[in-house]
Amino acid sequence: MRILSPPNPIKTPALFNSILRLRFNSLRSHCFNSMAIPPPKSAMASAVDNEVGLARRFWIKFHRESVFAMYTPFSLSLASGNLKxxxxxxxxxxxxxxxxxxxxxxxxxxxxxxxxxxxxxxxxxxxxxxxxxxxxxxxxxxxxxxxxxxxxxxxxxxxxxxxxxxxxxxxxxxxxxxxxxxxxxxxxxxxxxxxxxxxxxxxxxxxxxxxxxxxxxxxxxxxxxxxxxxxxxxxxxxxxxxxxxxxxxxxxxxxxxxxxxxxxxxxxxxxxxxxxxxxxxxLVQPTIVPLIKEHNPAKDRLMIFSDFDLTCTVVDSSAILAEIAIVTAPKSDQHQSENQIARMSSADLRNTWGLLSRQYTEEYEQCIESFVPTEKVVFDYNSLHKALEKLSDFEKKANNRVTKSGVLQGLNIEDIKRAGERLILQEGCINFFQKIVKSENLNAIVHVLSYCWCGDLIRSAFSSGDLHELNVHANEFTFEESISTGDIVKKVESPIDKVQSFKDILKNCRDDRKNLTVYIGDSVGDILCLLEADIGIVIGSSSSLRRVGTQFGVSFVPLFPGLVKKQKEFIEGRSSNWKGLTGILYTASSWAEIHAFILGY
Known part of the structure; x- marks a missing residue:
């Protein structure tokens, strides 16, 4: 689990600490109703809104719809130049x-x-x-x-x-x-x-x-x-x-x-x-969009895999768990009963989280430096897999530091679930998964693979969208009478663990249908799964993912231009089949793009 996600701007200690300062200075354990709800707009944001005209604001607000227009079979065929x-x-x-x-x-x-x-x-x-x-x-x-x-x-x-x-x-x-x-x-x-x-x-x-x-x-x-x-x-x-x-x-x-x-x-x-x-x-011609166009539930199975932190969420789940821990922690002068699990004071927790965060970020950078080639190499999945074993060892050591520190002791399962229900997800994420699992014309399964320390947080986040059908593969807290002991049942800690879970899921799938796999992720921890999937889609702009992938010969192709190229090849008689381990990953700026490509409007 990323204690604090590295290099990407949204994953820096500065943001982590600012979240803590904003939330913890005024919150107490009774304030869970406000968890994960965005603060009021700043004066600067309001000034920007005033400078932008009405029409421009509407275009920004409803830009999602323009994406759906662009991804229609007609628009893609016209852009490709092969529209009849x-x-x-x-x-x-x-x-x-x-x-x-x-x-x-x-x-x-x-x-x-x-x-x-x-x-x-x-x-x-x-x-x-x-x-x-x-x-x-x-x-x-x-x-x-x-x-x-x-x-x-x-x-x-x-x-x-x-x-x-x-x-x-x-x-x-x-x-x-x-x-x-x-x-x-x-x-x-x-x-x-x-x-x-x-x-x-x-x-x-x-x-x-x-x-x-x-x-x-x-x-x-x-x-x-x-x-x-x-x-x-x-x-x-x-x-x-x-x-x-x-x-x-x-x-x-x-x-x-x-x-x-x-x-x-x-x-x-x-x-x-x-x-x-x-x-x-x-249209009287074949097109490659939407992806499910030729889907036959009797013969095909669509398997959607997704990361959780900063792929689905706006804030890393470690920050949310830190929030719960500090908000509910006793004050330094507050007495704890003998039958309670011993907990640090809120002040000590703040300091400890800060130390863990800084150490993680610094050592993460050093770990990346230790295995990234100085010169770009030709794509070789096995070489990348071998290199990421170092990152896997690092992630496991970081998790061990967290459990030994005691910062996760004493969290109440009900507080975790309430926080999950109020967790802000990326725009369009819930709607995409809802359409996948609720569709009667799809034979589709969704798996969420995550470093998150607490699978209950993920399940609660999706329960608000009535998405109980999602299969969650993550680490789990251990509890004694609904109170966390501080230990983690470690299931998915690293890129190697993630890709092994991905392979195990496919291996255990019945062979009565043809599987088409799509993996959606945002970080270095997802890169092996992204490459193994028939279609790997990167959402967000993680600089560490780009750097590692690029140096190991991975190509990052914007999704729509990639589809235009594939549509041209399709019409020219070449296969439209998708397959993994090609070294090509597609990048999307939003869940709307992913939705439009896979499901259409």
Whole structure:
């Protein structure tokens, strides 16, 4: 177990000590209701929020949805350059309907705006839509998409258009409706609501354009959809998206908090309808997303493995256990009864945890230095495995120091469980696991492999999401009448222990189905499992993991570009099979990416 996770910025003694100072100076044993709940925003954070406009805040808040749009089979195939022309023709046909609705919505918004500058800005944006419609005409000519403009609208496009025009007509947010807008202020609200329903679409297309543009390979020849990508990544379109956002900010200045909440809901709804639109594009070609696309429960088994600390959590579990120990520890002058397990005072615990933390971090750095090659080597799993035996010995010695120190004595199992239930998990983590285990169309099993000293903490953390089906493999506290003795039943202490548990689980699996294994982790302790799995996904930005992996020849590939490359190979006739021990690990910035890749929307 990492007493305090090394080199990664979120895993430093400074953070550990600051957590202790923030939490322990004022908390006492009766304060567990506030455990693991984030403190109020700092003055600096509030200042940043004030500087960021409304539209930008919404984009940041709902960025998860943009990831799902990017990972649709349609978007991946378009980015890969192998989207069938018939599918693109159908998409263009639907997009023409979209653009006409946009032009009409801008017209209605312009009528409602009570500011001359706003009217001019809306007029310019409406003209930009007309230019985009002309561009679609050029698509029709260039790709022979005749009939694209006359195709009937599909249900996904119709849902967004109906939603947009209803908003632009004043039928949402308690406004009276078309022809009944009594005051200029009511009209301004409608204009703001309309921009709230349009802005996410503009920003989403600008986002996709830039993402796809970055993937164009000049050595591969002409990308068939380069013109589409160039349009949405162009400075002019990026400027239009920014102008739409600025206009939304301007129109929203005088609105109340309740009215701003309405705009936020409209923004979010528009994002969801956009994902449905991209998801609804009918493909007549094989794709590698979502991963479960070809999953057959009768023949296949999806096995998801995940680390816990800082993969699923925001704070390392050792910090939480330290919090419980110090908060519940007796004061130096407090009498302890003879039948109680002897405990250190809270002051002594603080000092001891600090010493353990500093020693762990310093010696961890030295341990890494002792086995990392000075020059990069060709990937060799066995050499990496051998080198990590040194780290395994180090982790076990560190755990022995913890148990001998007595800092874990006297913790109450109920306090641990309450803390677990209130533990903050990474955004999207719980939702991903819920969808995995609750799906009736998946034959899937989830295993959590963790250095955590106390498996009860993990089980409690997931119980809040009703995830009792997760299999937890971790160390365990020993208890006497619900009070910890300070000893640990050591099951998973090191990278070697983790990968052995991984192999044992697979070995004990019935051979009645084909297993597809995915491992999700964040640290050096996960690297062997990440490499052994058919698909290894790194979440977070651990510098120590990157350094060790890179020096041992491991390649870290951003997930979406990696999928684009694999989609190209798939269409070219090469196998789409995933297999481990290739030396390639995929990196994801969020659980949304993992969810979108494996499960889709």
């Amino acid at each position: 022309i018939e599918t693109f023709r159908h998409y263009i046909a639907q997009d023409v309907h979209f653009l006409k609705a946009f032009a009409h919505a801008y017209e209605l918004a312009e009528e409602c705006a009570d500011d001359d500058d706003a009217k001019v800005a809306i007029s310019l944006l409406r003209n930009a839509v007309r230019v985009e419609l002309k561009m679609h005409d050029s698509f029709v000519k260039e790709w022979g998409l005749h009939g694209a403009k006359k195709a009937a609208i599909n249900s996904a496009a119709a849902k967004y258009i109906d939603f947009l025009l209803a908003t632009a007509s004043g039928k949402v947010g308690g406004v009276k409706g078309p022809g009944k807008l009594a005051t200029p202020f009511e009209k301004t609200k409608v204009a703001a609501y309309t921009l709230g329903a349009m802005t996410p679409c503009m920003r989403l297309y600008a986002f996709l354009g830039k993402e796809f543009k970055a993937l164009l390979d000049p050595n591969e020849g002409s990308h068939p959809y380069k013109k589409w990508i160039d349009n949405y990544s162009s400075e002019s379109f990026q400027a239009s998206a920014a102008q739409t956002e600025e206009l939304l900010d301007k129109l929203s200045v005088s609105l109340t908090g309740e009215e701003l909440d309405i705009i936020e809901k409209l923004y979010h709804q528009a994002m969801k309808l956009e994902i449905e639109f991209f998801s609804a594009q009918s």
